[in-house]
Amino acid sequence: MPPLPRLNQSPRDAAFVQDPYPFYERARAAGPLFDWEEYGFPCAAGYREVSLLLRDRRFGREPLTGLAQEGPAHLRDFRAVDTLSMLDREPPAHTRLRGLVLRAFTSRRIAGLEPEIGGIAADLLERLATAEQADLIRDFAEPLPVIVISRLLGVPDAMAPQLLAWSHAMVSMYQARRDRTIEEAANTAAREFSAWLRALIDTRRHAPADDLLTHLIVAESGNEHLSTEEMIATCILLLNAGHEATVHAIGNGVRTLLQVVPEPAAVLGPGQIAGTCEEILRHDPPLHLFTRIAREDVALFGHQFRRGETVGCLLAAANRDPAVFPEPDRFLPRRRNAGAHLSFGAGIHFCLGAPLARLELRVAIPALFARFPKLALAAPPRFADRFHFRGVEALPSDLTRI
Numbered sequence: 001m002p003p004l005p006r007l008n009q010s011p012r013d014a015a016f017v018q019d020p021y022p023f024y025e026r027a028r029a030a031g032p033l034f035d036w037e038e039y040g041f042p043c044a045a046g047y048r049e050v051s052l053l054l055r056d057r058r059f060g061r062e063p064l065t066g067l068a069q070e071g072p073a074h075l076r077d078f079r080a081v082d083t084l085s086m087l088d089r090e091p092p093a094h095t096r097l098r099g100l101v102l103r104a105f106t107s108r109r110i111a112g113l114e115p116e117i118g119g120i121a122a123d124l125l126e127r128l129a130t131a132e133q134a135d136l137i138r139d140f141a142e143p144l145p146v147i148v149i150s151r152l153l154g155v156p157d158a159m160a161p162q163l164l165a166w167s168h169a170m171v172s173m174y175q176a177r178r179d180r181t182i183e184e185a186a187n188t189a190a191r192e193f194s195a196w197l198r199a200l201i202d203t204r205r206h207a208p209a210d211d212l213l214t215h216l217i218v219a220e221s222g223n224e225h226l227s228t229e230e231m232i233a234t235c236i237l238l239l240n241a242g243h244e245a246t247v248h249a250i251g252n253g254v255r256t257l258l259q260v261v262p263e264p265a266a267v268l269g270p271g272q273i274a275g276t277c278e279e280i281l282r283h284d285p286p287l288h289l290f291t292r293i294a295r296e297d298v299a300l301f302g303h304q305f306r307r308g309e310t311v312g313c314l315l316a317a318a319n320r321d322p323a324v325f326p327e328p329d330r331f332l333p334r335r336r337n338a339g340a341h342l343s344f345g346a347g348i349h350f351c352l353g354a355p356l357a358r359l360e361l362r363v364a365i366p367a368l369f370a371r372f373p374k375l376a377l378a379a380p381p382r383f384a385d386r387f388h389f390r391g392v393e394a395l396p397s398d399l400t401r402i
């Protein structure tokens with residue numbers, strides 16, 4: 001087979017960080033797959049290709065070498081958590097872990113959180129009542145999801161800053177500029193986070209409460225169960241995945257509404273909010289690139305994948321494919337098929353927290369604009385140099401501009 005078209009683009013290039021979408025357009029035009037030189041693996045940028053790859057069971061997330069306990073000593077504690085996370089497992093281990101978590105993470109429980117999320121949003125907004133300006137990332141988008149997931153699990157609100165610190169240190173491992181300092185910080189965070197959760201799990205065993213942690217412990221006592229180590233890995237996954245992406249989904253949504261929608265309140269009413277949130281997720285999602293590993297030799301999209309070869313799936317590029325979303329660069333809150341976006345992935349690893357993330361967006365964004373109807377940007381926001389989480393560094397806003 002002829003070699004794939006090769007494109008180079010540093011994920012840390014200043015113009016790319018601010019706007020990666022022109023590159024994605026070039027990538028889609030190159031063909032079903034292109035070789036991304038800086039990453040050193042083939043990538044898909046079209047909707048059809050990304051969607052098929054994520055669902056194709058010949059590709060998986062788990063490394064073929066197995067999730068070896070061996071590896072560099074300075075990453076031992078990080079690996080101990082990572083290797084038990086459902087995100088990096090394939091069936092049958094993935095099916096078992098996901099099934100047990102879903103038993104505790106029911107859609108009824110999630111839907112029942114609506115008043116609580118509204119209360120958390122109202123409290124955060126009330127703290128800004130006398131302010132003229134705010135950074136809506138620091139003051140709203142960041143604390144909201146971390147408090148929501150903490151309360152769901154049964155972790156005291158006061159732990160939120162510590163959870164953020166551990167979580168940021170751990171997810172830094174997925175960035176393009178990972179180095180020894182980042183690895184050591186991630187390992188320390190994993191060790192401290194695990195020790196703290198071990199003690200909390202022990203407390204709940206003796207004093208059950210009506211929280212997700214207790215439900216996970218109960219799920220442990222059936223025929224199938226989560227071991228303590230699996231429970232720790234699952235709680236860390238839920239806590240980290242439960243806010244890192246949601247922060248920037250809210251932040252990117254608020255930015256877009258303030259920058260390109262003339263009258264945001266008109267698209268946030270009860271009849272429109274669900275569609276507007278899907279368009280927010282389609283138009284500028286927080287997570288752009290996920291990878292899969294070929295589990296066998298596969299000939300696909302004009303490329304002969306060798307067993308063990310990595311392929312990149314550009315979710316955010318697929319969301320701008322004009323074959324599926326006409327005028328893809330425009331933010332159209334009434335777009336009929338916005339919900340077909342791939343921002344939550346597809347296939348067996350489809351985001352387990354999608355119903356919660358959607359609820360948070362649908363409650364938080366209208367609450368913000370209702371509380372501050374004159375909300376306006378105080379300065380143009382800049383995206384952070386952090387391709388693994390697309391989001392702005394800050395959202396400096398005037399709350400009461402006349």
Ligand code: HEM
Nearest residue numbers: 086087241242245246249290343344345349351352353357
């Ligand atoms: C807007 C916010 C969110 C976005 C854009 C998002 C996106 C994603 C994506 C793309 C995946 C699949 C990764 C892959 O296929 O390789 C995923 C998986 C996952 N997400 Fe989310 N997520 C969000 C919020 C949440 C929340 C709030 C939670 C938890 C409470 C959560 C928990 C998870 C878990 C546990 C998985 C792994 C599922 C599995 O491996 O079966 N996510 N998420």
